[in-house]
Amino acid sequence: METENEAKVSTILCFLGHYLPGDKSGGPVRTIANMVHHLSPEFDFAIVTMDRDLGDRRPYKGIKRNTWTTVEGTRVFYASPNYLTAQNVRRIMSQTSYDLIYLNSLFNFRFTNLPLISRPRGKPVLLAPRGELSPGALELKSLKKRTFLLLARLVGLHDNIAWQASSVIEASHIRATFGNNVRIFTATNLPPKELAAPARFRLKAAPPSPLRIVFVSRISPMKNLVFALRTLYKVRVPVSFSIYGPNPESEYWRKCEKLIREAPSHLRISYHGPISHSEVPKVLADHDLFFLPTLGENYGHAIAEAISIGTPVLISDRTPWRGLASDQLGWDIPLSDQVAFVRAIEHAASLTPEDRKSWRIRVQEQAQIRLDADSAIEQNREMFRSLINDRRS
Numbered sequence: 001m002e003t004e005n006e007a008k009v010s011t012i013l014c015f016l017g018h019y020l021p022g023d024k025s026g027g028p029v030r031t032i033a034n035m036v037h038h039l040s041p042e043f044d045f046a047i048v049t050m051d052r053d054l055g056d057r058r059p060y061k062g063i064k065r066n067t068w069t070t071v072e073g074t075r076v077f078y079a080s081p082n083y084l085t086a087q088n089v090r091r092i093m094s095q096t097s098y099d100l101i102y103l104n105s106l107f108n109f110r111f112t113n114l115p116l117i118s119r120p121r122g123k124p125v126l127l128a129p130r131g132e133l134s135p136g137a138l139e140l141k142s143l144k145k146r147t148f149l150l151l152a153r154l155v156g157l158h159d160n161i162a163w164q165a166s167s168v169i170e171a172s173h174i175r176a177t178f179g180n181n182v183r184i185f186t187a188t189n190l191p192p193k194e195l196a197a198p199a200r201f202r203l204k205a206a207p208p209s210p211l212r213i214v215f216v217s218r219i220s221p222m223k224n225l226v227f228a229l230r231t232l233y234k235v236r237v238p239v240s241f242s243i244y245g246p247n248p249e250s251e252y253w254r255k256c257e258k259l260i261r262e263a264p265s266h267l268r269i270s271y272h273g274p275i276s277h278s279e280v281p282k283v284l285a286d287h288d289l290f291f292l293p294t295l296g297e298n299y300g301h302a303i304a305e306a307i308s309i310g311t312p313v314l315i316s317d318r319t320p321w322r323g324l325a326s327d328q329l330g331w332d333i334p335l336s337d338q339v340a341f342v343r344a345i346e347h348a349a350s351l352t353p354e355d356r357k358s359w360r361i362r363v364q365e366q367a368q369i370r371l372d373a374d375s376a377i378e379q380n381r382e383m384f385r386s387l388i389n390d391r392r393s
Contacts, residue, residue: 010388011044013098015111020071021060022053023277024246026218027189028104028130030277030301034190036074038377043384044075046096048111051078055246084110089118099388103127107148116157124387126185128164129298133173136295136318140221149177162387166298167320185386187379188320189299191308191371210238210268211349214287214311216280216302217294219245221252224293224316224335229259229269231293231341237349238266241291244283246274284311288356289348293335294318307367310360314344327366328359 016032018025036045046068051059059065063078070076077092093101093115101119103112106129119125131137138145152158162183165171171184213232217223225243232241247253260269275283280302284290290306290313297303297319306313313330315321324330333340351359 010042010100010384011046011096011098012100012102012384013093013096014045014047014102014104015115016047016049016104017108017111018054019047019049019076022050024056024218024274025054027297027299027301030192031130031189031299032104034192035380036072037193038190038373039380039384040074042381046075046077046098048077048079048084048092050110051080079110084114086114086118089114093118093120093123098123100384101125104130106130106132107145113157116161124390125161126164126383126387127158127161128166129170129174131166131170131296131298133170133177134296134298134318135173137222139295164383169320170298185379185383187383188376189301190376190380191301191304191373193373207353209349210240211289211345212240212242212287213289213291213314213345214242214244214283215291216244216275216283217292219243219247219253219256222295224295225256226252226259227293227335227338228291229256229263231338232267232269232345233259233264234338234342235267235345235349237346238268239345239349240268241270242283242287243269243271244273244275244280247271280305281309285309287311289314289330289345291345292316293341295335304367304371307363308371310364310367312348312359312363314341314348327370328362329366329370330363 014032016028018029020029020033022029032047051063051065053060059080060078063069065078065080066083068075068077101115101123103115103125105112106127112127116125158178162185163174163178165174165184165186166189168186171186174182174184215225215228219225232239260271263269284306288311290302290311292300292302292313293316294300295316295318300315300319300321303313303315303319303321307329313321313324315324315330315332317332317334319332322332324332331340331344333344
């Protein structure tokens with residue numbers, strides 16, 4: 001049996017496209033940062049990542065590149081774009097002492113495929129696809145993704161590795177792609193430690209009108225902002241819709257801009273640009289409803305943050321956050337039923353300011369139950385221990 005001291009010196013070599021201080025790439029950054037905060041007393045994380053945030057041309061200010069450095073007590077290797085060749089990945093692996101390789105994407109060439117190609121024999125590998133195998137995700141650029149999966153199967157790229165699913169739903173997606181004989185650990189993503197504490201925001205009565213709706217996420221086809229805008233077109237009551245998130249110069253954003261420009265007069269729509277992760281809680285707290293009709297999430301950190309501060313959510317049924325209506329947390333609705341989204345918005349708009357405040361209090365109370373991190377911490381702890389113990393034995 002592994003002793004406590006042995007567990008503390010176990011090292012996980014983690015490859016991740018983006019990490020702190022970045023926040024534009026969304027969930028994976030928060031997932032790993034939360035994992036480090038919860039589990040670092042027992043596991044030493046060594047993180048190899050890009051030297052800049054998603055879409056940025058310049059590296060983070062004040063970092064050391066292409067060498068190990070320390071960030072908030074964690075070892076981080078910020079690699080420049082041209083540094084991560086197969087030779088340099090092998091060099092990092094050969095010069096770093098570690099017990100487990102942890103990959104956090106399925107399709108990322110630099111931070112998943114190169115490590116898989118370069119991995120030494122005998123080292124366990126854990127791959128978390130982070131929702132990339134959901135039907136909604138596979139629909140985007142489907143030919144390219146299915147071609148890659150076919151070639152990967154032919155060359156055995158994913159042979160002899162273990163998989164992490166964040167839910168039983170994601171585990172079914174992994175089996176649907178790689179078969180029933182793969183080894184899967186189901187370990188839920190961890191919330192930030194502060195979400196487990198009492199809400200930091202004092203709830204106030206909402207203004208009488210209009211209903212204040214907010215979208216906080218990357219602006220991409222996966223997050224389905226176009227669907228959100230088209231849904232609001234069908235709402236028959238005045239609403240205010242605020243959009244926050246990185247704005248890539250893309251055809252998708254141009255579709256969104258056109259819908260924003262041509263919105264009917266009873267919709268007040270505004271785009272506020274990207275915000276830092278530290279600003280997200282206040283933005284969510286200042287709105288009555290969080291709207292995210294996503295094509296798929298393996299967790300949904302913004303959803304967790306919204307309910308933790310008492311903001312009800314209106315989301316698709318393609319996330320692990322299900323049964324929201326029964327717990328009075330909001331709604332999870334199939335994307336095929338746009339009318340139900342419209343009805344939900346109109347119902348929220350019909351509530352009095354005091355009713356909305358009472359609802360937010362109930363959301364906070366239920367969120368404390370939903371966001372209990374103890375079982376998720378144990379799932380992740382046992383996942384890592386099991387793989388490391390297998391290797392040691």
